[in-house]
Amino acid sequence: MILLWLECDADGVSEISLETVAxxxxxxxxxxxxxIRAAVFGDVPEAAKDQLAAHGINEVHHVSxxxxxxxxxxxxxxxxxxxxxxxxxxxxxAAGSPRGNEVVAHLAARLDVPMAxxxxxxxxxxxxxxxxxxxxxxxxxxMRLSQRPALLTVAGHSWTASPTEQPTSPTWHEESPDVAExxxxxxxxxxxxxxxEGSGALTSARVVVGAGRGAGGPDGFGGVIELAKLLxxxxxxxxxxxxxxxxxxxxxxxQTGSRISPELYIPCGISGAIQxxxxxxxxxxxxxxxxxxxxxxxxxxxxxxxxxMHEIVPAVVEELKRRxx
Amino acid sequence: xVNVLVCVKRVPDSSSQVVLTPxxxxxxxxxxxxxxxxHEECAIELAVRIADATGGRATVLTLGxxxxxxxLRTALSLGCGAAVHIEAxxxxxxxxxxxxxxxxxxxxxxxxxxxxxxxxxxxxxxxTGDFQVGIRLAYALxxxxxxxxxxxxxxxxxxxxxxxxxxxxxxxxxxAPMVATVLEGGVEPRYPTLKGxxxxxxxxxxxxxxxxxxxxxxxxxxxxxxxxxxxxxxxGEGPEAAPAIVDLFEKLGVR
Numbered sequence: 001m002i003l004l005w006l007e008c009d010a011d012g013v014s015e016i017s018l019e020t021v022a023x024x025x026x027x028x029x030x031x032x033x034x035x036i037r038a039a040v041f042g043d044v045p046e047a048a049k050d051q052l053a054a055h056g057i058n059e060v061h062h063v064s065x066x067x068x069x070x071x072x073x074x075x076x077x078x079x080x081x082x083x084x085x086x087x088x089x090x091x092x093x094a095a096g097s098p099r100g101n102e103v104v105a106h107l108a109a110r111l112d113v114p115m116a117x118x119x120x121x122x123x124x125x126x127x128x129x130x131x132x133x134x135x136x137x138x139x140x141x142x143m144r145l146s147q148r149p150a151l152l153t154v155a156g157h158s159w160t161a162s163p164t165e166q167p168t169s170p171t172w173h174e175e176s177p178d179v180a181e182x183x184x185x186x187x188x189x190x191x192x193x194x195x196x197e198g199s200g201a202l203t204s205a206r207v208v209v210g211a212g213r214g215a216g217g218p219d220g221f222g223g224v225i226e227l228a229k230l231l232x233x234x235x236x237x238x239x240x241x242x243x244x245x246x247x248x249x250x251x252x253x254x255q256t257g258s259r260i261s262p263e264l265y266i267p268c269g270i271s272g273a274i275q276x277x278x279x280x281x282x283x284x285x286x287x288x289x290x291x292x293x294x295x296x297x298x299x300x301x302x303x304x305x306x307x308x309m310h311e312i313v314p315a316v317v318e319e320l321k322r323r324x325x
Numbered sequence: 326x327v328n329v330l331v332c333v334k335r336v337p338d339s340s341s342q343v344v345l346t347p348x349x350x351x352x353x354x355x356x357x358x359x360x361x362x363x364h365e366e367c368a369i370e371l372a373v374r375i376a377d378a379t380g381g382r383a384t385v386l387t388l389g390x391x392x393x394x395x396x397l398r399t400a401l402s403l404g405c406g407a408a409v410h411i412e413a414x415x416x417x418x419x420x421x422x423x424x425x426x427x428x429x430x431x432x433x434x435x436x437x438x439x440x441x442x443x444x445x446x447x448x449x450x451x452x453t454g455d456f457q458v459g460i461r462l463a464y465a466l467x468x469x470x471x472x473x474x475x476x477x478x479x480x481x482x483x484x485x486x487x488x489x490x491x492x493x494x495x496x497x498x499x500x501a502p503m504v505a506t507v508l509e510g511g512v513e514p515r516y517p518t519l520k521g522x523x524x525x526x527x528x529x530x531x532x533x534x535x536x537x538x539x540x541x542x543x544x545x546x547x548x549x550x551x552x553x554x555x556x557x558x559x560x561g562e563g564p565e566a567a568p569a570i571v572d573l574f575e576k577l578g579v580r
Contacts, residue, residue, distance in 0.1 A: 007491070071495070073460070073472060099491060101449075102472045105457035109464040114419065114543045117449075117456040134454050134547065135352050138343040141453075142545040153456075185499060186469035192494035207579050231579055239363070242510070249510030250489070255339070255451060256363045256509040264579050274339045275451075285577060287570065288557075299555040303573060307563040315564035319571045320580060 002028060003089035003149075004038045004057075005080055005103055012047035013040075013055075016095040018161030020154040021055045023119075024093060025164060031125055037061060038170075039083055041068055041076055049172075056164035058171070065176030071099075072187030075179045077106030082177040084149060091128075093119075096153040104151050113147040118155040136255035136278030157261045157282035202251065207233030208262045210253060210280070211241065214269015214290070214309050218246040223313035224268055230320050236260060238267075238276045254279035268309035272297025289313070327381040327479045327501070330441040331372035332427055332462075333365045333400060334415070335393040336452040349546040351416045352452050361396050364447030366514040368507035372445050373404035373515075375479055381442070382406040386430065388423050389415040394530055401525035402517035408528060413535040419542030420453075424461035429536050431466060442501040443484060448473050448508045453542070459506035470504040471497045475511030487511070 002024050006017040013021075021036070028034040035058040040048065042064060052060055063079045080103065084092055092107060094100035096118040108115035118133040120140070128145045133155050145152070202208065209228040215221055221235070228235045236253035237246070253260055255278035265283035270276060272288075272295055280286070281300075288301035289309050298304045305312055337343075337354025346353045369385065376383035385400035387393045388411040397408040411426050418426070434440060444466075446459040463470030471486040478485050479501060486497045486505050517525075560569040574580040 009491075071490070073470070097491075098473050101456040102460070105460040105472075108457055109424075109461045112421065114421070115455070115457055116543070117454060129545065135337075135339055135343055135452050136454070137550075138339065139345065139352060140548050140550055142548065143543045144545050145543060182467075182469075186471050186497055186503065188488075188490070188495045189498045190496040191490070191492070192496075231574065233579075245513065252510070264574075264577055273341075274343065287560075287573060293559075299557060300553070301557050303560050304557050305560050305562065305566040305570060307566070311564045312566065312570075315567035316570050319567040320574075323571060323580075 001035045001037060001087055001089040002091045002093065003080070003084055003087060004036065005092070005094040005100065006038050006040050007095065007097065007099060008040060008044055008048050010045060012045050013051045014095070014097075015161055016097050016100075016156045018051065018055055019156065019159040020093060020095045020100075021057065022159040022161055023154045025056055027091065027122060030122070035059065037083075037087060037089060039063060039080055041079070052170055054163040054167050055161070056166060056168050058168055059173065060170045061173045061175055063175050063177065067176070067179040067184060070188040072184055073102045073106045074183035074186060077103050077110060078179050078183045079175070079177045080107055081110055083175070090148045091150045091152070093152050093154060096155045100153045104153050108151050111149070111151075113149065113151060114143075114145060115151040115153075116143045116145060117153050119152045120155050120158045136274055137281060138274040138278070156259055202234045202236055202253070202258050203260055205234035205260070206263045207231040208236045208253070208260050208265050208283070209233055210236045210238070210265060210267035210270050211309070212238035212267065212270030212276070213240050215241065215246065216310070220310070221247065223310065223317065226317050227266070227313055230317060233262070236265075236280070238270045238273070267297050267301075268313060270297050271295045272300060327375050327379040327442045328439070329372040329376050329381065329383045329443045329445060330386055330431065331365070331368050331383060331400070331405065331445045332386045332458075333361045333369070333396055333447070334387060334450050335359050335389045335396045336362060336450055339451055343549065345547050345549060349548065350544065351547065359392070359395065361399070362447045362449070362451040363509040364449065364507050367509050367512050368445040368447055369400050369403055369405065370512045370514045371477060371507060372443075374512070375443065375477070376406070377404065379479065384409060384441070386427060387411070388413055388418060388426055388535070397530055398525050399517065401528050402521040403515060404521065406528075408530045410530050410532045411535055412532055413539075417541060418535070418539040420455040420457045421461055422537070422539040422541070423458050424465050425537065426535050427462050428465035430533060440502065443479065444468070444502070444504045446504070446506050448506045455542075459504055463504040466504065468502055468504050469499050470506070471499060472506045473508045474505045475508060477505060
């Protein structure tokens, strides 16, 4: 059996977690229909229950109670370990999100078994071999997970979240496993209000306008910000921009920033180093604006316009306004 | 007085083309050069700030080949006061192996009366991207761990660790000693000064041999993703291309 740790947001199961379910369904089918269990923690919105059925989960373990009110990697992994031991699941997986990687790493440390982070695919069940992203996706690693349970996280945007043709009516288990005191030492003790312009707006935007070194300085972002607003999108920047202090870190797209997958990404004056490509390669369509026709961002893009972003972006803004009347 | 250990890893510079070693077991950095991950640059900055503010000491540690002393010298030039080098072939060491080796040094130092109040690492290494050494180290040491920390302060033996969580800012209050993994973005790493570089040269690096045979990383091999031929469609040059760009917006349904 497969055990998944799934994350919920206000609207239901998070998109990246549903992608992980798609990976698990493929694994289940390869194994001849292995049952999939899901563990969900804390408040679960009503919509999530329908999604779990629509996406083919067979059994749900809902973990709640005072010990689980605030997030703690150790405590949550402790509960997951408890479920794993009772259900004898041979694979435990989560999304390759910050929390997913954290909870699975806790479980790996507790069980002293290997863990494969950011898995893209599996190539065989016995031995269980997976391929995962390393070096920000610039290289791939084949890994053999011979111990049980096999622990892994699934790289974001590598699978498409979609309901199954055979929906389930999952059995629902309400649980509150005991937690050792030591596993509750490092838990969230205070939470602040989400910033209005946090990275959340960037990762969920349908359009992202990017800007890199070509912006020229902290004052060089007026045009791209206006373009982003007109397209109801968000601004994303390359690492050099945040390193130079031109823009805040939460706007960074890349291996050490946010990973985006908008309908359209418009990188302006971004050369397309691996660090940046790691964060934007899942965009559905890329339109690069760059002075250098040989820049990696241009050659990897779907569309490109060659020229200075400071001339092109204002012209696009004018054209948009003209057509809007 | 807060004594901080900050752990770094020598990794190939990923700003240019990635090349693999002939045996396909690692990324080859001989052409691109070597560095440390951005997360670790921020971990060093936090370690030095906390040590300076409390009259403690920041010690930098790495596990890697002899050349990794270069990364230790860099950290020393940024304000770390001591350096520890576990000399080992890093490629053969999986995340659990690395955690165990670091734990052995931390415990040995504690036994000699020079324990650490805080152990910092990067959230993930930019080459292997395992996302687990810090957490495994915490378990090996029997210490609490907070992941993905942007900034932290220490007061009266309690560490306040700030994390940019999925639903907004979060704070963890954890008694020292503890382990934290750092994400880039909370602090701006300083640049080395000439004085710092000179001082770094004089520091004697404490070296250790690895204590155990590594179990490895379950790696079969590395490979490069298949090259995708460029299929870019050039819409035009300069501001005259603006109508073609807006046409594309309309075609994609984003305006």
